Amino acid sequence: MGMIFDETYRPFFESVQTTGLTGQSFPTCDVTLSAVATRTGKRAEAYRGRASGRLAEFESCAGADSVQKMLQDKPDFVCVATPDDRHFAAAKTALEAGCHVIIEKPSVLTLDELDQLQQIATEKNVLAKVVYHKLLDPDHKKLRTLVVDGQLNHVNNGYCTLLEPKSISGGQFAEWIKGRNPGTYVAVHYIKLIDFTFGGKLKSVTCTGQRGLVGPADGPTWDSTQLRLIYEYEDQREAAFDIHTSWVTPDNFPGYVEQEVQFRFDNGLWNGHSRKRGIECTIEGETPFTKKISMNNHYNGEFLEPWNERSQRGYGVEVIERFAREVAHVELGGPVEERGQRLKEISAYDYNDLSADRQVVAAVQAMEAILERHAAGTPDSVAYLNTDEGGLVLYSPGSVKPEILYKGQV
Ligand SMILES: NC(=O)c1ccc[n+]([C@@H]2O[C@H](COP(=O)([O-])OP(=O)(O)OC[C@H]3O[C@@H](n4cnc5c(N)ncnc54)[C@H](O)[C@@H]3O)[C@@H](O)[C@H]2O)c1
Numbered sequence: 291m292g293m294i295f296d297e298t299y300r301p302f303f304e305s306v307q308t309t310g311l312t313g314q315s316f317p318t319c320d321v322t323l324s325a326v327a328t329r330t331g332k333r334a335e336a337y338r339g340r341a342s343g344r345l346a347e348f349e350s351c352a353g354a355d356s357v358q359k360m361l362q363d364k365p366d367f368v369c370v371a372t373p374d375d376r377h378f379a380a381a382k383t384a385l386e387a388g389c390h391v392i393i394e395k396p397s398v399l400t401l402d403e404l405d406q407l408q409q410i411a412t413e414k415n416v417l418a419k420v421v422y423h424k425l426l427d428p429d430h431k432k433l434r435t436l437v438v439d440g441q442l443n444h445v446n447n448g449y450c451t452l453l454e455p456k457s458i459s460g461g462q463f464a465e466w467i468k469g470r471n472p473g474t475y476v477a478v479h480y481i482k483l484i485d486f487t488f489g490g491k492l493k494s495v496t497c498t499g500q501r502g503l504v505g506p507a508d509g510p511t512w513d514s515t516q517l518r519l520i521y522e523y524e525d526q527r528e529a530a531f532d533i534h535t536s537w538v539t540p541d542n543f544p545g546y547v548e549q550e551v552q553f554r555f556d557n558g559l560w561n562g563h564s565r566k567r568g569i570e571c572t573i574e575g576e577t578p579f580t581k582k583i584s585m586n587n588h589y590n591g592e593f594l595e596p597w598n599e600r601s602q603r604g605y606g607v608e609v610i611e612r613f614a615r616e617v618a619h620v621e622l623g624g625p626v627e628e629r630g631q632r633l634k635e636i637s638a639y640d641y642n643d644l645s646a647d648r649q650v651v652a653a654v655q656a657m658e659a660i661l662e663r664h665a666a667g668t669p670d671s672v673a674y675l676n677t678d679e680g681g682l683v684l685y686s687p688g689s690v691k692p693e694i695l696y697k698g699q700v
Contacts, residue, residue: 291326291328291333291334291337291371292333292371292462293462294371294394295371296337297590297606298423298590298606298607298609298610299369299371299610300337300341301590301602301603301607302607302610302611302614303321303322303323303345304341304344304345304602305601305602305603305607306321306611306614307320307321307322307323307344307345307346311611311614311615311618313615313618313619313623315619315622315623315624316618316619316621316622316623317622319618319622321614322346322348323345323346323348324348324349324363324365325348325349325350325351325360325363325365326348326349326350326351326360327351327352327356327357327359327360327380328350328351328352328356329352329353329356330352331350331351331352331353331356334348334350334352335350338350349363357379357380357383357384358383361383361384361387361389365389366389366390366617366621367389367390367391367392367417367613367614367617368380368381368384368389368390368391368392369391369392369393369394369610370384370391370392370393370394371394372394373463373466373470374394374395374396374399374470374474374475375399375466375470377393377394377396377397377398377399378398378399378403378406378407381393381397381398381407381418382406382407382410385407385410385411385414385416385418386410386414388414388416389416390416390417390418390419390617390620391407391411391416391417391418391419392417392419392420392421392610392613392642393418393419393420393421393644394420394421395420395421395422395478395479395482396420396474396478396650396651396654397420397644397647397650397651398651399474399651399654399655399658400651400655400695400696401648401651401652401655401681401682401695401696401698401700402696403651404644404647404648404651405698407644408644408645411644415629415630415633416633417616417617417620417633417636417637417643418643418644419613419616419642419643419644420642420643420644420647421609421610421613421642422478422479422482422483422486422609422641422642423589423605423606423608423609424479424480424482424483424605425482425483425486425609425641426605426608426609426612427564427588427589427605428588428605429562429564429567429588430483430487430562433487433553433560433562434486434487436560437487437488441558442553442555442557442558442560443555443556443557443558444523444525444527444555444556445488445529445553445554445555446527446529446554446555446556447529447530447531447553447554448484448529448531448532448551448552448553448554449531449532449533449534449551449552450477450480450483450484450531450532450533450534450549450550450551450552451533451534451535451548451549451550451551452476452477452479452480452533452534452535452547452548452549453534453535453536453537453539453543453547453548454472454475454476454535454536454537454539454547455537455539455540455541455543455546455547456537456538456539456540456541457541458475458537459472459503459504459513459537459538460504463475463537467504467505467511468505468510468511469510469511470511470512471499471511471512471515471657471658471661472512472513472514472515472535472536472537473497473499473512473515473517473533473535473654473657473661474654474657474658475535475537476535476537476547477515477517477533477534477535477657478650478653478654480531480533480551481517481519481533481649481650481653481654482647482650483551484519484521484531485649485650485653486640486641486646488521488523488529489523490521490522490523490524490529491521491522491523491649491675491676492519492520492521492649492652492653492675492700493520493521493522493528493674493675494519494520494672494673494674494675495517495518495519495520495652495653495656495657495660495672495673495675496517496518496660496670496671496672496673497515497516497517497518497656497657497660497661498515498516498664498669498670499512499513499514499515499516499661499664500512500513500514500515501513501665503538504537504538508665509665510661510662510665512661513536513537513538514534514535514536514537514538515534515535515536515657515661516532516533516534517532517533517534517535517653517657518530518531518532518533519531519533519653541579542578542579543578544565544570544577544578544582544583544584545565545578545582545583545584545585545586546582546585546586547564547586548565549563549564549565549586550562550563550564551563564586564588564589565584565586566584568584568585568586568587568588569584569585569587570583570584571583571584571585586604587604588604588605589604589605589606590602590603590604590605590606590607591603591604609642613642616636616639619632619635619636620632620633620636648700649675649700652673652675652681652682652696652700655682655695655696656673656682656684656695659671659673659684659693659695660672660673660684663684663686668686668687668688668689669687670686670687671684671685671686671687672684672685673685673695675700676699676700679692679694680694680695680696680697680698681696681697681698681699681700682694682695682696682700683695
């Protein structure tokens, strides 16, 4: 029940409680937040107080076994929104209990974990999905539309940046930031965008970064990271992508985050800037501290609709609602004996299915391994995918023998 719960899950559950969930293949159904699991229960209690009237009563489960306790409520689906190194355990427990699961990005941190979750989901006949809400950003959808329609031909290279404010590393994540890096937290959005939009085979991963602000200059906690991915396409031509991230941008930055992409094609150029596509607003005494000058009203905004209803909407909320519809289609979208067919149909969506997250998880696992070696005194390792030695293989300067991070094919 942290930041992402408040920005996307909460508005979804609050609004669906009044409207019900509608879809073409299933009758309008109720979706109720029945139970939540947190470490201490404090945020759940605080939210319960604020939510009065907007949500039916929910069970609050706290402590080390909070997920198991929550599952006693037999939910239809479970959303995992813990810090990224705690996704796997919660997702595994929920899948084993036979629940459909959606996990915040990045799904998991290693390919072995991904294999395990996929296997359990298959055995239990449930959906295992991941949230990459930027794929639903209208600008990114337009980019993909132009690529799929053959208007933009063959990507050659590109760069992306996502810079988070210091309040993330110094406040919100301060408790569990030790040994973590902003690349796993946010570069992953662009790894997925590149992987999903352009396809191709990921060939290699390199990464470096800077330390000294969030933690000691020789420690394992990173201020900023620069990741490079090389992809190869069917015609054997390659593309390179650089993704720069940080969580030490000054808190008085005019926007919540800085998000920019540029992709260069054989016949064109795509420049996207999520802040500069929008508005600039100044309110004396408030901007850019309690309110930001440039806000992303496409992701998640609170609005007064023209018909005077208050709403909170945007692609961050839409992606959760879409998942609930996918679950409803599987469970209620036709005869019970055809459930298996519907499960197969929804599992085939490669924008959110875990089965389509392999190259993204490989990039994350490689990035984490490269940064770990760097922190241990050996920078500049490189990971190669699907070589004769294994599926994910790490080579480090000065070492003849590579480390096999993952044996099977990615
Ligand atoms: N889609 C996005 O753009 C986006 C944006 C922000 C965060 N996220 C992702 O959402 C996840 C959570 O991020 P956040 O910013 O909300 O973090 P946060 O620190 O605000 O909240 C994390 C929550 O997890 C709970 N928690 C921690 N360990 C737990 C455990 N073992 N069992 C149960 N609950 C536990 C904490 O009590 C807290 O309520 C991360 O994976 C992050 O990458 C996604």
